[in-house]
Amino acid sequence: MFDLSPLPFRYLRWRRILAFMTVLVLSSILSSITALSLISFYKGVSAYMGEEKCITVLYDTKSRTPFTGLIPAFLADKAIMMKEVSACSPEVITPCIVKGKPVFLRGVLLEEFLKISAISIIDGQMLNAGDINSVIIGRRASERIGVEAGDKILVIGVLSPVCFELRVKGIFKSDGPLEDEIIAPLHIGQWLRGTGYNYVTIIRVKGGCINFQETILKPIAEETAKPDRPEKRDSSGGKLSEHVAAQWTAIRFRAEDIGIRETEEFMRDYMERYGVTRESILILSIATIIFSGATILLAAETLISQHSDEIGVLRSIGASRKLLKRDIIFKLFPVFLTATVLGITAAIALLDIVLERGMLQVLFHNIQLQVDVFALILIASAILAVIIVGVWRSIR
Amino acid sequence: MSGVPGESLIELLNVSKSYGPTQVLRGITLKVHEGDFIAIRGKSGAGKTTLLKIMGLLEKPDSGEVWIFGRNANKVGDDEMSKIRVHYIGFIFQFFNLIPSLTVLENLELPLVLAGVNRRERRKRALELLEHFGLKSLADKFPAMLSGGERQRVAIMRALINNPRVILADEPTSSLDDENSELLMKLLEKINEERNVAIVLTTTDLYEELPTKRDYMLREGCLIERQRK
Numbered sequence: 001m002f003d004l005s006p007l008p009f010r011y012l013r014w015r016r017i018l019a020f021m022t023v024l025v026l027s028s029i030l031s032s033i034t035a036l037s038l039i040s041f042y043k044g045v046s047a048y049m050g051e052e053k054c055i056t057v058l059y060d061t062k063s064r065t066p067f068t069g070l071i072p073a074f075l076a077d078k079a080i081m082m083k084e085v086s087a088c089s090p091e092v093i094t095p096c097i098v099k100g101k102p103v104f105l106r107g108v109l110l111e112e113f114l115k116i117s118a119i120s121i122i123d124g125q126m127l128n129a130g131d132i133n134s135v136i137i138g139r140r141a142s143e144r145i146g147v148e149a150g151d152k153i154l155v156i157g158v159l160s161p162v163c164f165e166l167r168v169k170g171i172f173k174s175d176g177p178l179e180d181e182i183i184a185p186l187h188i189g190q191w192l193r194g195t196g197y198n199y200v201t202i203i204r205v206k207g208g209c210i211n212f213q214e215t216i217l218k219p220i221a222e223e224t225a226k227p228d229r230p231e232k233r234d235s236s237g238g239k240l241s242e243h244v245a246a247q248w249t250a251i252r253f254r255a256e257d258i259g260i261r262e263t264e265e266f267m268r269d270y271m272e273r274y275g276v277t278r279e280s281i282l283i284l285s286i287a288t289i290i291f292s293g294a295t296i297l298l299a300a301e302t303l304i305s306q307h308s309d310e311i312g313v314l315r316s317i318g319a320s321r322k323l324l325k326r327d328i329i330f331k332l333f334p335v336f337l338t339a340t341v342l343g344i345t346a347a348i349a350l351l352d353i354v355l356e357r358g359m360l361q362v363l364f365h366n367i368q369l370q371v372d373v374f375a376l377i378l379i380a381s382a383i384l385a386v387i388i389v390g391v392w393r394s395i396r
Numbered sequence: 397m398s399g400v401p402g403e404s405l406i407e408l409l410n411v412s413k414s415y416g417p418t419q420v421l422r423g424i425t426l427k428v429h430e431g432d433f434i435a436i437r438g439k440s441g442a443g444k445t446t447l448l449k450i451m452g453l454l455e456k457p458d459s460g461e462v463w464i465f466g467r468n469a470n471k472v473g474d475d476e477m478s479k480i481r482v483h484y485i486g487f488i489f490q491f492f493n494l495i496p497s498l499t500v501l502e503n504l505e506l507p508l509v510l511a512g513v514n515r516r517e518r519r520k521r522a523l524e525l526l527e528h529f530g531l532k533s534l535a536d537k538f539p540a541m542l543s544g545g546e547r548q549r550v551a552i553m554r555a556l557i558n559n560p561r562v563i564l565a566d567e568p569t570s571s572l573d574d575e576n577s578e579l580l581m582k583l584l585e586k587i588n589e590e591r592n593v594a595i596v597l598t599t600t601d602l603y604e605e606l607p608t609k610r611d612y613m614l615r616e617g618c619l620i621e622r623q624r625k
Contacts, residue, residue, distance in 0.1 A: 007509065009502060011495045313493045315454060317554070318482030318510040320475045
C-alpha cells in the first residue's frame with residue numbers, strides 16, 4: 001500500500017490496530033446513534049407543523065399539549081382575507097382509536113390543507129370537497145393499523161364519546177410525521193374532538209410573516225368584547241366558512257389567549273415545557289461524546305504503550321518524538337477514516353431499521369431519521385482530535 | 397579529570413538521576429574517548445540502563461551535565477538529539493529489539509531511513525553489511541525465524557550501519573548462551589579495533605573477563621573504576 005507517512009515502514013502491529021479500530025467503530029456508532037436519534041427527534045417534532053418558513057400557527061396558549069387547545073374557527077376567515085396570506089388551514093387534531101390502536105385524526109379543509117402540507121396518494125383516491133364520511137390515511141398509520149384503501153373503519157373518539165364508520169378513500173405518503181395520521185374533513189375532526197363547529201385546535205397560516213397579534217387579533221378581540229355586542233352573531237361571512245358544514249360564528253375571545261408562532265417555534269415551545277430543550281439534547285450528546293472520547297483516548301494510549309518496544313527502538317536509532325507522533329498519526333489516519341465511516345454507516349443503518357419499524361415514537365408519530373451531515377462531521381472531527389491528543393500525550 | 401567539557405565523544409559531569417524516592421545515579425562523571433571500550437558492571441536495577449540512556453540522550457539527568465560530540469545536551473532539543481543519535485550513536489539492547497514485522501534487511505535499513513538515505517543506497521549498504529558479516533542468507537527472514545545469536549548479530553549490524561562513533565550496548569550477552577556470548581564479545585572487540593568505534597557495554601556479570609580497556613562498577617548509584625589485573 002502506498003504509504004504517505006514520514007517513516008515508510010510498518011512497525012505498528014495489525015492485531016493491535018484491529019483492536020483499536022474496533023473501539024473506534026463502536027465509539028462512532030454510539031456517538032452517531034445518540035446524536036442522530038436526538039437530532040431526528042428534535043427536528044421531527046419541530047417540523048411537525050410544516051418545515052417551511054413563514055408558516056404561522058395560531059393556537060390556544062392555555063392548552064398543555066399541541067393537540068388539546070381550542071380557538072375560534074372564524075379567525076381563519078379573518079386571516080385569509082389578508083392580502084399577504086396565501087393559505088389558511090383550520091385544523092382539529094384529536095386522538096382516536098381504530099381497530100383497537102391509537103392514532104391521531106386531523107380534521108381539515110382539504111383545499112387549504114394541501115396548500116401547506118405536501119402529501120401524495122399512493123393507493124386509492126384523494127378526498128374531495130363532496131366527501132363527508134371518507135378519510136385518507138398515512139402510509140405508516142395504515143401499515144400499523146392494518147387498513148387498505150376501500151376499507152371501512154370504525155373510528156372511536158377519545159376526547160368525546162362518539163364513534164363513526166368511515167371509508168378509507170386512499171393511502172398517502174408525506175415526508176413528515178403526517179404519515180402517522182388520518183386526514184378527514186374538518187367536521188369529522190370536530191365531532192370526534194367533541195367540540196362545536198366554531199372551534200378548531202390550530203390554524204396554520206401560510207404567507208408573508210405578518211404580525212397577527214396587532215393586525216388581526218387585537219382589533220377582533222376588542223370588537224367581540226364590546227358590552228353592547230351580542231354574544232354571538234350568525235356568521236363570520238368569510239370565504240372559508242362557505243365550505244364547512246355550518247357557517248362559523250364570531251365568538252368572543254381574549255387576544256392574549258391566542259398564541260402566534262412560526263411552526264418550528266410552536267413545537268419547540270411545547271417541547272421546552274416538558275424540558276426537551278436544545279440545551280438538554282446538547283448536554284445528552286456531550287455526555288455520550290465525552291464517554292466515547294475517554295474510551296478512544298484510553299484506546300489510543302493503550303495502542304502506544306503496546307508499541308513501546310518498537311517506539312523505543314525507533315527513538316534509539318534516531319527518530320525524534322515529533323517525528324514518531326506525526327508518523328503514528330499518519331498511520332492511524334486511514335484506520336480512523338475506515339472506522340468512522342463504518343461506525344457512522346452502521347449507526348445510520350441501525351437507526352433506520354429501528355425508526356422504520358416504529359420502535360421510536362412520540363405520541364404515535366414515528367420519528368423519522370434525519371441524517372445531519374454537520375453533526376456527523378463534528379463527531380468524526382472530535383474522534384480524530386481525541387486520537388491526535390492520545391498519541392501526542394503518550395509519546396514522551 | 398582534565399580538559400574542557402566536550403573534548404571527549406561523550407562526557408558526563410556529576411550526573412544524578414532519581415525515579416521517585418529512589419536515587420539511581422549519584423554524581424556520575426565519565427568520559428568516553430575515541431576508540432574506548434568500556435564495561436559497566438552492576439547488579440540488576442543498579443542503574444546501568446539509565447546510565448546508557450542518559451549517554452545516548454534518551455533520558456535527561458535530574459542534575460549534572462552531559463556533553464556529547466562537543467555539545468551540551470542540556471541545551472539541545474529533541475530533534476537535535478535525534479540527529480546526533482542517527483549519525484553518531486548505535487544502540488544494542490538486551491532483548492535484540494528488532495521490529496518483528498520487518499525483515500532483517502528492512503530492520504537494517506531503519507537507521508538509514510532516518511538518516512535520509514535513498515532507497516537504493518539503503519538496500520546496497522544493508523546487503524553489503526550482511527555480506528561482510530556472512531549473514532546474507534538471513535536478509536529476507538523475519539526476526540522470529542532467527543536464533544538468539546543471529547538476532548543479536550543483526551542488532552549489532554543495525555547499530556553499525558550508519559558508521560557510528562559510539563556503540564552503547566545494554567547487556568548484549570544476557571540473552572545468549574555462553575558460546576554466542578563469546579562470539580558476540582569477539583565481534584565487538586573486532587569492531588572496536590578495526591573501526592575505532594568507542595563501545596560502552598553494561599553487564600550483570602561482575603567477574604567475567606572482558607576484552608574491554610576500562611572497567612567500571614556501578615554500585616548504589618556511584619561509578620567506581622576497577623583496576624585491571
